[in-house]
Amino acid sequence: GENVEQHPSTLSVQEGDSAVIKCTYSDSASNYFPWYKQELGKGPQLIIDIRSNVGEKKDQRIAVTLNKTAKHFSLHITETQPEDSAVYFCAHLNSGYSTLTFGKGTMLLVSP
Amino acid sequence: GAGVSQTPSNKVTEKGKYVELRCDPISGHTALYWYRQSLGQGPEFLIYFQGTGAADDSGLPNDRFFAVRPEGSVSTLKIQRTERGDSAVYLCASITSGKQGHEQYFGPGTRLTVT
Numbered sequence: 001g002e003n004v005e006q007h008p009s010t011l012s013v014q015e016g017d018s019a020v021i022k023c024t025y026s027d028s029a030s031n032y033f034p035w036y037k038q039e040l041g042k043g044p045q046l047i048i049d050i051r052s053n054v055g056e057k058k059d060q061r062i063a064v065t066l067n068k069t070a071k072h073f074s075l076h077i078t079e080t081q082p083e084d085s086a087v088y089f090c091a092h093l094n095s096g097y098s099t100l101t102f103g104k105g106t107m108l109l110v111s112p
Numbered sequence: 113g114a115g116v117s118q119t120p121s122n123k124v125t126e127k128g129k130y131v132e133l134r135c136d137p138i139s140g141h142t143a144l145y146w147y148r149q150s151l152g153q154g155p156e157f158l159i160y161f162q163g164t165g166a167a168d169d170s171g172l173p174n175d176r177f178f179a180v181r182p183e184g185s186v187s188t189l190k191i192q193r194t195e196r197g198d199s200a201v202y203l204c205a206s207i208t209s210g211k212q213g214h215e216q217y218f219g220p221g222t223r224l225t226v227t
Binding site for chain 2: 006032042044045049091096098100104
């Protein structure tokens with residue numbers, strides 16, 4: 001079945017530094033790759049997504065890159081702030097185009 | 113507008129009991145998803161509805177789990193003969209039809225604890 005590996009499981013950075021989270025997947029037919037942010041006690045919130053017809057997408061301090069040949073995609077957060085602290089999940093749409101498979105998450109801690 | 117809502121926010125039940133978890137999707141969203149999230153894990157797909165029918169229930173772990181969406185809006189996830197291993201956060205998400213990609217909007221979840 002579909003599989004998503006996400007690394008690292010935890011990431012601690014100082015405020016203002018950059019943070020990078022990486023995911024690899026196995027389903028070569030996947031064409032949609034979202035990233036979710038989940039704060040304690042809340043549901044996941046979509047922060048950015050990318051489709052397979054582009055290699056990079058940016059939204060202010062957040063960017064996502066996609067390498068379909070290597071089957072990996074990454075989330076980049078620049079100028080991190082304490083409020084960026086949360087668990088981040090990558091996901092991809094399965095080849096049936098109906099359901100998402102999620103990674104295990106990365107806990108990002110941004111220290112002031 | 114209102115987002116996805118789920119009730120109750122917390123549910124504690126004894127092993128062997130029956131529970132129902134409710135999801136109210138965003139108005140007008142035709143597809144609705146249920147996920148289960150265990151501690152330290154990502155959401156795991158259970159079932160999704162397109163309108164009133166279950167389009168894919170391949171993620172339901174066994175026949176103790178069942179979900180309905182009789183009028184194509186509110187959905188109820190039902191768990192019979194609960195087991196301690198069912199303890200998790202149950203998340204609901206909805207999506208409007210016709211959108212490019214697959215932008216799911218999640219509710220806050222129901223934390224189920226089976227004692």
